[in-house]
Amino acid sequence: MTDHDKTAGRGTPVLQMHKITKTFGNVIANENVSFDLHKGEVIALLGENGAGKTTLMNILFGQYTADHGTVSVFGQRLPAGNPRAALDAGVGMVHQHFTLAGNLTVWENIALGTKGLWGLSMHAAAAKSKIRALSQKFHLDVDPNAKVASLTVGQKQRVEILKALYRDSQILILDEPTAVLTPQETDALFATLREAIALGLSIIFISHKLHEVMAISSRVLVLRHGRLVAERATQDTNRDELARLMVGGDVAQPDIPMRPAGPALLTLNNVSTDQLQDVSLTLHAGQITGLAGVSGNGQSALSDLICGLIAPKSGDLLINGQAPKSWSPRRALSARIGRIPEDRHKTGSIADFDLTENAILETYAQKFAKRGWMNWAGAASHAQHLIDTYDVRCPGPATRIRLLSGGNMQKLILGRVLEEDPQIIIANQPVRGLDIGAVNYVHGRLAAAREAGAAVLLISEDLDEIMKLSDQIHVICEGRLSPAFARGQLDAANLGKWMAGEGGTHAA
Amino acid sequence: MELFDILLSVSFWAAAIRIASPLIFATMGELICERAGVLNLGIEGIMVAGAFAGWISVWAGMPLWFGVAVAMVVGMGFGLLHSILSVPFGLSQHVVGVGITLLATSVTFFTYRVALPEVSSPPKITAFAPVELPILSDIPLIGPALFHQTPLTYAAYVCVALTAWVLYRTPLGLAVRAAGENPSAVAAQGLSVTAIRMGAVIVGSGFMAVGGAFLTMSAFDSFFFEMVGGRGWICIALVVFGAWRPGKALFGAVLFAAFDALQIRLQQTGIGAAIPYQLFLMMPYILSILALVLMSRRAEVPAALMVPFSKGER
Numbered sequence: 001m002t003d004h005d006k007t008a009g010r011g012t013p014v015l016q017m018h019k020i021t022k023t024f025g026n027v028i029a030n031e032n033v034s035f036d037l038h039k040g041e042v043i044a045l046l047g048e049n050g051a052g053k054t055t056l057m058n059i060l061f062g063q064y065t066a067d068h069g070t071v072s073v074f075g076q077r078l079p080a081g082n083p084r085a086a087l088d089a090g091v092g093m094v095h096q097h098f099t100l101a102g103n104l105t106v107w108e109n110i111a112l113g114t115k116g117l118w119g120l121s122m123h124a125a126a127a128k129s130k131i132r133a134l135s136q137k138f139h140l141d142v143d144p145n146a147k148v149a150s151l152t153v154g155q156k157q158r159v160e161i162l163k164a165l166y167r168d169s170q171i172l173i174l175d176e177p178t179a180v181l182t183p184q185e186t187d188a189l190f191a192t193l194r195e196a197i198a199l200g201l202s203i204i205f206i207s208h209k210l211h212e213v214m215a216i217s218s219r220v221l222v223l224r225h226g227r228l229v230a231e232r233a234t235q236d237t238n239r240d241e242l243a244r245l246m247v248g249g250d251v252a253q254p255d256i257p258m259r260p261a262g263p264a265l266l267t268l269n270n271v272s273t274d275q276l277q278d279v280s281l282t283l284h285a286g287q288i289t290g291l292a293g294v295s296g297n298g299q300s301a302l303s304d305l306i307c308g309l310i311a312p313k314s315g316d317l318l319i320n321g322q323a324p325k326s327w328s329p330r331r332a333l334s335a336r337i338g339r340i341p342e343d344r345h346k347t348g349s350i351a352d353f354d355l356t357e358n359a360i361l362e363t364y365a366q367k368f369a370k371r372g373w374m375n376w377a378g379a380a381s382h383a384q385h386l387i388d389t390y391d392v393r394c395p396g397p398a399t400r401i402r403l404l405s406g407g408n409m410q411k412l413i414l415g416r417v418l419e420e421d422p423q424i425i426i427a428n429q430p431v432r433g434l435d436i437g438a439v440n441y442v443h444g445r446l447a448a449a450r451e452a453g454a455a456v457l458l459i460s461e462d463l464d465e466i467m468k469l470s471d472q473i474h475v476i477c478e479g480r481l482s483p484a485f486a487r488g489q490l491d492a493a494n495l496g497k498w499m500a501g502e503g504g505t506h507a508a
Numbered sequence: 509m510e511l512f513d514i515l516l517s518v519s520f521w522a523a524a525i526r527i528a529s530p531l532i533f534a535t536m537g538e539l540i541c542e543r544a545g546v547l548n549l550g551i552e553g554i555m556v557a558g559a560f561a562g563w564i565s566v567w568a569g570m571p572l573w574f575g576v577a578v579a580m581v582v583g584m585g586f587g588l589l590h591s592i593l594s595v596p597f598g599l600s601q602h603v604v605g606v607g608i609t610l611l612a613t614s615v616t617f618f619t620y621r622v623a624l625p626e627v628s629s630p631p632k633i634t635a636f637a638p639v640e641l642p643i644l645s646d647i648p649l650i651g652p653a654l655f656h657q658t659p660l661t662y663a664a665y666v667c668v669a670l671t672a673w674v675l676y677r678t679p680l681g682l683a684v685r686a687a688g689e690n691p692s693a694v695a696a697q698g699l700s701v702t703a704i705r706m707g708a709v710i711v712g713s714g715f716m717a718v719g720g721a722f723l724t725m726s727a728f729d730s731f732f733f734e735m736v737g738g739r740g741w742i743c744i745a746l747v748v749f750g751a752w753r754p755g756k757a758l759f760g761a762v763l764f765a766a767f768d769a770l771q772i773r774l775q776q777t778g779i780g781a782a783i784p785y786q787l788f789l790m791m792p793y794i795l796s797i798l799a800l801v802l803m804s805r806r807a808e809v810p811a812a813l814m815v816p817f818s819k820g821e822r
Contacts, residue, residue: 063695084698099696101689103808108682113697117680163697 012075014039014202015060015091015171020069022055029055030066031226037171042193042203044217044234046210046246048435049406052226053206054096057173061093062086073171092164096175098156102149106159107131109148110166134165138192153294154185161192172196173204178212182294183463183496190216208246209464210239224248247436254444258471258487262286264321265424265455266306266335271315275301278315279481281474283424283455288446289484290470291459293499295429298479299459300342303426306457307339308332338422340413340430342459344406348413351402355394358401359383359416390415391441407438414445425449428459443469463492477501510777520769521653525661528765530555530722532664534743535750535757536671537583537715542747543675544708545688545812546594549605551716552740553612554586556733558717560616563724563731564623566633576660576721583717584710586612591709595702598816609740617733635729636660660718660726667715672754684708688810691817701817716740742796749800751807763799767792 013036022030030052037043047053058064060071065081072078073089086093100109111127128144135141140158142151148159157177164172172193178186193203193216207213213220214234222230222245230245244250262285271279275298283289293299304310305317308329316323319335341348349358360368360379368379383397390411394404401409410430417425427446431439446469450456460466466473467487475482475498482498490498497503514520534555541548548554562579566572586608593604624630636658645655675681683704686694691701719739724731742764750757771788774780780788 083695087698093696095692095696097692099690099693101686101693102811103689104682104686109686109693111679112682112686112693113679113699115679117683117699119679122677122679122682 013037014074015204016070016072017056017060018070018072020056020059020071021067022052022059022064023067028226030059033069033223033226033228035221035228035231037202037204039202040197040200041219042197042205042217044213044220045204045206045223046208046213046220046242047223048208048246049433050435051223051246053223054175055226056223057093057175057204057206060086060173061091087167087169090168090170091173092167092169092171093173094157094160094164094175094177096177096179098160100148100156100159102147104148105144106142106146106148106151106162107144109159110144110163114167131162131166134162138162138165138195139188140165140192153180153296154182154188157181157185157189165196169201171202171204173206175206176208177205178207178209180294180461182499183492184500186212210242213242214239222246243436254440254447256288256443256447256469259286259450261471262453262455265319266337267316267318267321268305268312269316269318271305271312271317273301273305273310273313276305276479276481279479281481282484283457284471285423285453285455286450287471288450288456288458288469290466290473291457291476292463292466292473292495293461293476295461297476299428299476301479302476303339303342303428303457303459306332306424306426307337336421336423338417338420338425340410340417340425340427342428344409344413349401349409352400354398354400355387355392355404355412356380356383356397359386359397359412362416363420386412386415386419389419390445407434407441410434410438410442414442418445418449422449423454425454425456426459427456429461430458431460431465432462463495467492467495475499475503477503510779511774514770514773516649518649518652520773521649521766522656523769523772524762524766525653525657526727526765527768528761529657529661529664530719530727530739531743531746531761531765532758533667533719533722534716534740535719535746535761536667536754537712537719538743538747539750539752539754539757540671540675540684540712540715541709542813543688543752543810544684544705545691545810545815545817546591546705546709547601547605547814548587548590548608548709548712548716549602549744550586550590550608550612550713551605551743552736552738553609553616554583554713554716555720555723555736555740557586557612557616558583558720559724559735560620560720560731561717562721563633564619566725567631572634572636572725575725576663576718579717579721580714583720584714586717587710587713588706590713591706594816595705595709598818601814620731620733630730630732632729633725635724636726658726660722663718664722667718668754668758675754685810688812691812691815695817705817716743719743745796745800748804748807749796751804752810756803760799760803764792764796767795 015037018034020030020033033056045053055064059066062081062083062085070077073091076089078085078089107124107128110131111122115123131144140162142155142158148156177189181189197203205216217234220232220234220237220242221228222242224246264282265285266283268279268281279302291299305312308327308331311327317327324331345351356379359382368375380397386392387394387397392408392411394408431442446456458466458469470487472484472486474484475495477499478501482503534551538548538551558579561582562575565575565578590604590608593599594601638656638658641655645651675685683694683699687701687704694701694704720736723735746757746760746764749760771791775785775788
């Protein structure tokens with residue numbers, strides 16, 4: 001039976017993408033992709049980073065023009081490259097990176113562009129009451145008069161969804177909507193989406209998180225290297241099969257058993273800074289300590305503190321049980337603290353420097369300079385050593401790092417840190433945006449550093465990652481740290497409560 | 509106390525409003541550009557071109573209001589050029605702006621020489637005369653100061669009200685403010701960031717040119733090259749001073765003008781005789797810098813100011 005026969009009884013598809021092909025230079029982003037979306041259905045679009053999911057949706061939404069292929073909504077063909085046409089046809093997109101103006105209020109963001117530009121009034125009262133009605137109907141609680149800049153990430157996403165609903169969109173596209181949410185917020189989002197389906201909307205849900213795909217979708221489309229490689233009814237498949245389809249083969253996940261705590265290498269006792277309150281934390285040799293939390297809750301302040309960029313205002317910081325006389329980046333370096341920065345593009349590397357220069361960014365003065373002259377030969381052989389040891393796929397050390405994929409870039413940064421044999425490793429979002437192969441590689445290397453006796457602080461927004469790797473787990477929320485939990489002591493839902501700042505209410 | 513005598517005199521406040529008028533036009537023009545996300549450093553040159561265009565039209569026999577319209581159209585022309593370079597082409601707004609200032613100033617100089625090859629001193633026109641508004645001008649002190657002015661000053665009041673109303677009360681203004689804060693928010697709602705930004709720069713440049721025309725057609729009755737004399741740059745500062753809000757920017761313009769009017773009068777007092785007059789000339793600028801420091805610390809800069817936008821890039 002062909003796909004066509006299966007869907008024949010369900011009337012005209014609300015959305016049809018037909019043989020879409022899109023290339024950027026030599027890179028094929030989408031090749032001959034076709035699918036239908038029916039009324040009241042949730043399609044999950046599954047694929048690794050770079051598989052072509054976002055490109056495909058940007059073509060649907062008119063941000064890109066496809067080289068070949070057509071898009072039809074309710075049987076009408078959309079003109080290519082016109083976002084307005086998609087909006088008017090009833091397609092609403094909730095972007096991964098929010099498209100909101102922070103200095104405007106919620107209602108202004110939602111009403112923007114919905115009335116003719118030359119009108120004499122904004123009909124504020126009518127707009128606000130429509131927004132309030134929609135908020136109630138879909139359980140999207142948000143104050144129409146609030147400034148967007150003052151909202152939390154979860155609230156901003158509600159505004160994004162309201163923007164689509166306000167235009168009476170019949171088709172909602174959500175691009176990685178849960179990446180920035182706590183588990184509770186994710187549950188609330190799913191409740192809203194189920195509400196929408198019940199009212200006859202149709203949804204395309206883009207994700208690479210398998211359990212969410214299994215939870216919300218009725219059909220799964222798997223994209224790999226720009227091609228549609230599989231289509232499954234959700235009830236007929238499982239996470240293992242989807243993972244194999246997504247990666248294109250079996251994935252050996254490193255098994256990382258828990259380890260007992262070694263001596264305390266770094267201890268914080270009731271430390272407060274401008275952004276941290278009363279933080280107590282111990283990093284033990286031979287253990288990975290996970291730090292869960294929604295980003296922006298003090299993670300970067302904590303990692304700056306440990307790396308010596310900021311000093312404690314009150315409380316004690318102990319290295320190997322001793323309080324250092326003063327705390328500075330130089331002290332932190334001499335305590336052998338290594339850092340994998342949060343953003344490998346912005347703070348981890350210099351895009352237009354080559355691999356050699358990037359490999360020695362942190363050590364050039366000590367190791368690769370003599371009497372004020374650079375030792376480029378030594379630097380290049382060091383870079384080649386990192387490339388060989390850490391499996392960085394690249395043409396050679398003279399390549400500009402900009403041209404590397406995220407995974408290879410991260411491998412070089414990882415090597416740069418680990419090669420200095422650090423005692424303490426601060427890994428801030430080390431696998432964000434990497435494909436599964438690179439994720440497993442980075443995790444394996446961090447685990448190996450732990451076996452060798454280092455203490456690792458793993459900062460991540462991804463609870464699965466935290467729960468898989470960590471020997472002990474802290475949750476950070478608004479600059480406060482939860483007590484330490486052993487791996488497995490709390491499930492995702494309970495960790496989520498701590499992430500939302502509600503964990504201590506009954507535990508403490 | 510000569511200072512209090514000055515501050516309580518009608519003629520002082522009338523002069524302040526007169527000096528403020530060209531600043532008000534040009535500041536509103538700049539504010540509109542910056543609210544849409546484009547810094548328009550062409551302002552100084554556009555004011556020169558506007559001053560000349562309005563004046564020469566009237567000298568050639570056109571009615572006064574026609575001269576104002578010509579100035580506005582000339583300003584919009586330079587605005588169009590600026591916006592093409594800075595918006596769809598996304599060139600550096602600093603370089604484009606300074607280029608427009610140099611171009612507009614030079615073209616004006618060239619046209620002046622071609623149009624008036626023989627004159628040694630520029631001819632005079634019959635400029636706008638003050639018109640007393642009935643009833644309003646009877647209010648003590650502020651009445652004659654605010655409402656015994658030329659029609660072009662009244663137009664400046666209207667310009668502020670119009671700018672504020674459009675920015676905060678109409679869908680168009682909402683789109684302009686959003687374009688200066690997060691252009692992708694505008695694009696995602698199906699609007700054209702390019703069109704909105706270009707439109708704002710063109711209209712804003714038109715207002716700047718009218719500000720220039722005020723100098724030749726209302727404040728004075730002739731055209732000199734030095735007459736704009738840095739007023740455009742002052743307006744850039746006034747936009748920051750006003751925290752990108754029309755009402756506050758208006759206040760800033762009047763404040764600056766009042767300092768300017770005050771220093772002229774102080775020169776003629778007893779203190780004035782003792783102190784070199786150059787110190788008085790510096791006064792409005794020094795006080796403006798102080799006020800700027802105090803006022804603009806909490807200002808919210810449009811987040812996408814000077815950030816070019818291009819959709820569909822990867």
